[in-house]
Amino acid sequence: MTSLSDLPIRDDLRGKTPYGAPQKVVPVALNVNENTHPVPEDVAADIVARVAKAIGGVNRYPDREFTELRESLANYLGHGLAPENLWAANGSNEVIQQILQAFGGPGRSLLGFAPTYSMYPLLAAGAGTGYLAGRRDDDFELSPETAAAEIKRLDPDIVILCAPNNPTGTPLSIETIAAAYDAARGMVVVDEAYAEFMPEDAPSALTLLPGRPRLLVSRTMSKAFAFAGARVGYLAADPAAVDALRLVRLPYHLSALTQAAAVAALAHSDEMLAMVGEIRDQRDRLVVELAELGYKPHRSGSNFVLFGGVDDPNAVFEALLAQGVLIRDVGIPGHLRVTAGTEAETTAFLTALASLGRPDKARTSASVAGSGAADSVTVSSQS
Incomplete structure (x- = not known):
């Protein structure tokens, strides 16, 4: 089968990968900064x-x-x-x-x-x-x-x-x-x-x-x-x-x-923007409660929060995924990013994260919990 490297693509595109966050069917998807509220x-x-x-x-x-x-x-x-x-x-x-x-x-x-x-x-x-x-x-x-x-x-x-x-x-x-x-x-x-x-x-x-x-x-x-x-x-x-x-x-x-x-x-x-205030409230809640859990949330003016103090981002990501919560590893060492969802979605994320223990203990807990993550979701297309 022909591979991309076999084709005469531009030299400056060789070795690059398409942009795309993981697309997985999960109960709580908070990874791509969507507005999780439906259109009225x-x-x-x-x-x-x-x-x-x-x-x-x-x-x-x-x-x-x-x-x-x-x-x-x-x-x-x-x-x-x-x-x-x-x-x-x-x-x-x-x-x-x-x-x-x-x-x-x-x-x-x-x-x-x-x-x-x-x-x-x-x-x-x-x-x-x-x-x-x-x-x-x-x-x-x-x-x-x-x-x-x-x-x-x-x-x-x-x-x-x-x-x-x-x-x-x-x-x-x-x-x-x-x-x-x-x-x-x-x-x-x-x-x-x-x-x-x-x-x-x-x-x-x-x-x-x-x-x-x-x-x-x-x-x-x-x-x-x-x-x-x-x-x-x-x-x-x-x-x-x-x-x-x-x-x-x-x-x-x-x-x-x-x-x-x-x-x-x-x-x-x-009417379309009526939910913006609620999203801001959930974002601010994330900042407060992530700090209470021992993480280091950064100042945010958006609908998401980047938080540091994550010893092993991949392990924590997989452990949350195993509980049906999808967030984003953006490649910044020691950090993960989460979208502010509805009140119920935000609660589900914070509860799942708290179940891993304090950040200094989360790596061990996450490694164990994340071992079955691959079987807990259905993967659709990935761009």
């Missing part, structure tokens, strides 16, 4: 009705400028944004991919601040763009001084800032974003995938857009909107930057059905 029934009914109406026209290509969706996004975001400031694609990963296709490419570079979202270097590689890893301050923080110094030291063509940062959950100050923009000579992308989980009085990078044509603010409907399966990401930027993305987008890249579903969800934004 009345909202789902409206979405279905609008998609059904759109079906009647699928013999024709969709509105390639997704005019109604851009108007809905502008109304949702506010900040004086107009439809021409908005762009959308099939998830924020595609938005970032289009940015790299337009402003990156061979001989150009993207700077991220490690550890950060693991898709950034993969997206950069796919666009033939070099990836640079800048350093952070202690406890995964990023100060204005450090951000500016790293940008000047590495001189990238594009800077990407994850705010709050994934996988650490670390909030990013508006001062750091402004300092990064002032220090950069090229485009600055702020990935605000988890922005809705920040405190309500925390300023968004959207407030910095006026007068900054090299700034792009990326968002998603996957997280706070509980719309991960619909695949809708978007950005706000100067109209000229939006025009640049038109040069690289595929024709009619956003289907009529996706547009209809997203417009319907945005029409119910208040």
Whole structure:
């Protein structure tokens, strides 16, 4: 049988593996930062009705400028944004991919601040763009001084800032974003995938857009909107930057059905976001109770918590999996990450973790409990 290594793929892709978290059927899945609350029934009914109406026209290509969706996004975001400031694609990963296709490419570079979202270097590689890893301050923080110094030291063509940062959950100050923009000579992308989980009085990078044509603010409907399966990401930027993305987008890249579903969800934004407060409560509960269990949770402005003090992350991961709880090993030594779920899901995780004992005893307990983990779940596809 032919293997990947037998095919004439690009040299810079050899040895790489596709992005993808384990996809396992378990009672409590808290590994990929989804909103675990279902879409409200009345909202789902409206979405279905609008998609059904759109079906009647699928013999024709969709509105390639997704005019109604851009108007809905502008109304949702506010900040004086107009439809021409908005762009959308099939998830924020595609938005970032289009940015790299337009402003990156061979001989150009993207700077991220490690550890950060693991898709950034993969997206950069796919666009033939070099990836640079800048350093952070202690406890995964990023100060204005450090951000500016790293940008000047590495001189990238594009800077990407994850705010709050994934996988650490670390909030990013508006001062750091402004300092990064002032220090950069090229485009600055702020990935605000988890922005809705920040405190309500925390300023968004959207407030910095006026007068900054090299700034792009990326968002998603996957997280706070509980719309991960619909695949809708978007950005706000100067109209000229939006025009640049038109040069690289595929024709009619956003289907009529996706547009209809997203417009319907945005029409119910208040109801769709009603569960955000509960998710914040469960996140804060995780921070408090993980510390009480003897772990070291990090500051989080997102819908997940990274916690340290884990002697053997793989053993603890497997032991929790054996109890039907799936979290994420993000590859940071001594750490694991857990999504804030419903109150019942959060309780199930904390109970399972407590059953392993204190962190200094959890390795032995986890090793024993994890021995049967492989038989306790059904594995579906893995991307």
